[in-house]
Amino acid sequence: MTQPATSKGEATRQHILEAALAAFRDRGFTNTTMRDIAKGAGMSLGAAYHYFDSKDAIVAAYYEWMQEEHERRYASAVEGGTVAARIKSILTTKLDLLRSDRKILVALFATLADPDHPLSLFGRGTSTVRDRSVDMFREAFDGSGLPEELESLAGYAAWMAHLGVMIYLIHDGSKAQKRTHLLADAVGDLFGFMVPVATVPPFSMFLDWAADLARQLGAPGS
Amino acid sequence: MTQPATSKGEATRQHILEAALAAFRDRGFTNTTMRDIAKGAGMSLGAAYHYFDSKDAIVAAYYEWMQEEHERRYASAVEGGTVAARIKSILTTKLDLLRSDRKILVALFATLADPDHPLSLFGRGTSTVRDRSVDMFREAFDGSGLPEELESLAGYAAWMAHLGVMIYLIHDGSKAQKRTHLLADAVGDLFGFMVPVATVPPFSMFLDWAADLARQLGAPGS
DNA sequence: GTCTATACCCGGATAGAC
DNA sequence: GTCTATCCGGGTATAGAC
Numbered sequence: 001m002t003q004p005a006t007s008k009g010e011a012t013r014q015h016i017l018e019a020a021l022a023a024f025r026d027r028g029f030t031n032t033t034m035r036d037i038a039k040g041a042g043m044s045l046g047a048a049y050h051y052f053d054s055k056d057a058i059v060a061a062y063y064e065w066m067q068e069e070h071e072r073r074y075a076s077a078v079e080g081g082t083v084a085a086r087i088k089s090i091l092t093t094k095l096d097l098l099r100s101d102r103k104i105l106v107a108l109f110a111t112l113a114d115p116d117h118p119l120s121l122f123g124r125g126t127s128t129v130r131d132r133s134v135d136m137f138r139e140a141f142d143g144s145g146l147p148e149e150l151e152s153l154a155g156y157a158a159w160m161a162h163l164g165v166m167i168y169l170i171h172d173g174s175k176a177q178k179r180t181h182l183l184a185d186a187v188g189d190l191f192g193f194m195v196p197v198a199t200v201p202p203f204s205m206f207l208d209w210a211a212d213l214a215r216q217l218g219a220p221g222s
Numbered sequence: 223m224t225q226p227a228t229s230k231g232e233a234t235r236q237h238i239l240e241a242a243l244a245a246f247r248d249r250g251f252t253n254t255t256m257r258d259i260a261k262g263a264g265m266s267l268g269a270a271y272h273y274f275d276s277k278d279a280i281v282a283a284y285y286e287w288m289q290e291e292h293e294r295r296y297a298s299a300v301e302g303g304t305v306a307a308r309i310k311s312i313l314t315t316k317l318d319l320l321r322s323d324r325k326i327l328v329a330l331f332a333t334l335a336d337p338d339h340p341l342s343l344f345g346r347g348t349s350t351v352r353d354r355s356v357d358m359f360r361e362a363f364d365g366s367g368l369p370e371e372l373e374s375l376a377g378y379a380a381w382m383a384h385l386g387v388m389i390y391l392i393h394d395g396s397k398a399q400k401r402t403h404l405l406a407d408a409v410g411d412l413f414g415f416m417v418p419v420a421t422v423p424p425f426s427m428f429l430d431w432a433a434d435l436a437r438q439l440g441a442p443g444s
Numbered sequence: 445g446t447c448t449a450t451a452c453c454c455g456g457a458t459a460g461a462c
Numbered sequence: 463g464t465c466t467a468t469c470c471g472g473g474t475a476t477a478g479a480c
Contacts (some may be wrong), residue, residue, distance in 0.1 A: 006445070033471060044448045055472070083470090111334035113392050114328045122393060168439075170335050171344060179439055184354075186435050213408050217401055231463085255455055268458085269464050277456070 013051045016041045017065075020058045024044035025100055029059070056119050059107050060126075063119075066101075067129045070094050074136065084192025086140035087158060091165060091184035095177060102170050110168065121163065122219075134159045144195045150207065153214050154191065161187050235273045238263045238410045239287075247322055251281070251329035278341050281329045282348075285341075288323075291352045292316050294359065306414025308362035309380060313387060313406035317399060324392050331389060343385065344441075356381045366417045372429065375436050376413065383409050 019041035034055055040050040052058050052136040073093040079086055097104060111117035118125035138155025146154060165187060169180045197203040241262035245254040256277055260270040274280050295315040301308055320327060333339035340347035360377025368376060387409060391402045419425040 009446070012446080035471075044450095046449075047447050047475095049473075050445095050447075053473095106336045110332050111391050112334065113331035115393050167335050171337050182435070183439055213404070217405055219475080234463090256457080257455075265463095266465050267456095268466075272463060275457090349457070 006166075009051075012043075016043075016048055016051050017058060017061055021062060021101075021104065024104045028103045029055075033137075038136075048150075054173055054180075056107075059104065059183075060119055061147065062104060063081070063108060063126065064129055065131055066097065070097055071132070071136065073097060081145050082192055083140055083195050084158060084188045086188075087137065087191050088188035090136055090140060090187055091162060091187065092181065094162070095169060095184060098169065099177065105166060105170050109170070112163075130159075141195070146195055149210060150198060153211055154194065156219065157212075158191055159189070163190075231273075235283075238265075238270055238273050239280060239283055243284060243326065246326045246329070251323045259309075278329075278333075278339075281326065282341055284326060285330060285348065286351055288319065289354055291393075292319055293354070293358065295319060304414060305362055305366050305417050306410045308410075309359065309413050310407055310410035312358055312362060313384060313409065314403065316384070316407060317387075317391065317402060320388075320391065320398065327388060327392050331392070334385075352381075355384075359384065362413075363417070368417055368420055372420060372433060375433055376416065378441065380409070380413055382414075 005085050016037065020032070020037045023036050023040055026032075027036075027044045034048060037055075037058070038045045041048065046178070052061070070093060073096070074090055077089050077093050077153055079089050108119065108121065111119045111123075112121050117123060121125065121130065134155055137158035138152060140158065141151045142156050144151070156183055165180060165184055168183055169177060174180075194203075198207055238259065242259045244264055245258050245329070246393045248254075249258075256270060257267055259280070260267045264272060274283070284426050292315060296312055297441070299311050299315050330341065330343065333345075334343050336342050337345055341412060342348065345354065356377055359380035360374060362380065363373045363376050366373070387402060387406055390405055391399060394402045396402075416425075416429070420429055
């Protein structure tokens with residue numbers, strides 16, 4: 001990725017990004033050409049490629065911006081002290097952030113299963129952003145009394161559940177994405193329920209089993 | 223999709239499909255061009271397009287063939303009477319079937335999150351194949367004593383878990399996909415465990431909650 | 445360093461002659 | 463049913479203006 005040195009360049013980059021996102025939201029990712037984006041930003045094709053190496057690089061920049069914005073919004077959201085409230089808040093702020101961006105999400109999830117693609121959500125190219133996202137979920141369990149290893153595992157599990165919520169969001173045709181919000185609340189409740197019963201049989205036996213399995217499996221691609 | 227009327231046409235179609243799959247397995251989906259496929263099948267580009275409307279249509283044909291072959295193999299596999307054994311058998315026969323085809327799977331999962339794409343695993347274009355696959359899992363619960371509505375739900379849940387297993391398979395670098403087999407066994411055990419405890423508190427409360435949620439959510443896209 | 449213009453390659457998809 | 467020629471868009475390359 002080209003790194004513009006000047007603040008003017010940075011502004012232009014931002015300008016192109018916004019033109020691209022507007023086009024993606026309007027016509028979808030595949031139906032938007034790089035020539036459209038350049039024209040929308042009022043510049044030549046070559047200039048657009050000067051700032052973004054590829055169309056995917058624009059999505060990558062969006063992904064990074066989205067994660068930063070998500071952290072900002074979550075930080076300023078009134079966050080309850082319970083695990084369930086925190087996870088619901090993480091998911092709800094994200095759903096609000098993505099409300100108009102479902103067509104862009106499609107582009108992000110298109111490479112989910114391609115380990116070699118730089119934009120793959122499980123791949124190396126996205127590890128920085130992914131780690132920050134996983135951390136948000138892991139921190140939701142801070143101070144909950146969950147054993148440390150289980151906390152780390154729960155954070156990763158919640159992050160994966162959050163991927164499922166995003167896929168559901170893309171397909172959700174209900175008004176104001178009501179059903180996805182329902183799902184998000186259920187995910188929060190599920191993880192919130194897990195914490196107090198984590199050490200109580202018979203649930204503890206199930207969690208031990210799951211933790212043991214996760215230990216043997218590792219994260220995808222590892 | 224073009225439907226060749228003659229048996230000679232059907233043979234040509236099969237011939238192209240095999241050339242395409244060989245190329246996909248060798249070089250991956252994106253690195254294989256339609257010109258490569260046509261050349262591999264010993265014909266011109268236009269001729270190949272006469273049999274398959276698009277590159278994705280080849281993947282769709284593979285998807286259909288794969289489902290049929292999976293049903294054949296599962297039917298002839300020694301299948302234990304327990305739910306766990308059945309689910310493990312469904313997953314294991316599928317993993318065997320896909321052993322060399324992980325690069326093709328990438329193409330199938332690329333449109334997972336795109337509701338409008340004809341190849342989307344949740345979309346309309348794949349509903350026939352999907353329904354048959356979901357049925358395999360639903361039938362694994364037949365005679366288990368699970369209430370009917372829960373059986374249907376469990377079948378769908380198992381099918382979705384199976385999607386997760388396939389994504390894990392794509393990323394699995396372990397020898398002979400050992401780790402994916404571990405995961406598949408765990409999925410079988412999990413659903414097998416569910417059946418006898420489905421009506422026993424506290425598990426029944428959890429399942430009631432999940433069933434109620436699923437009822438409100440519906441399947442993705444519905 | 446920022447940007448334009450233009451020509452080009454490659455690969456998916458199409459048109460139309462035969 | 464098969465071919466050649468062509469279009470279209472992502473992406474590259476280059477020459478040059480400021």
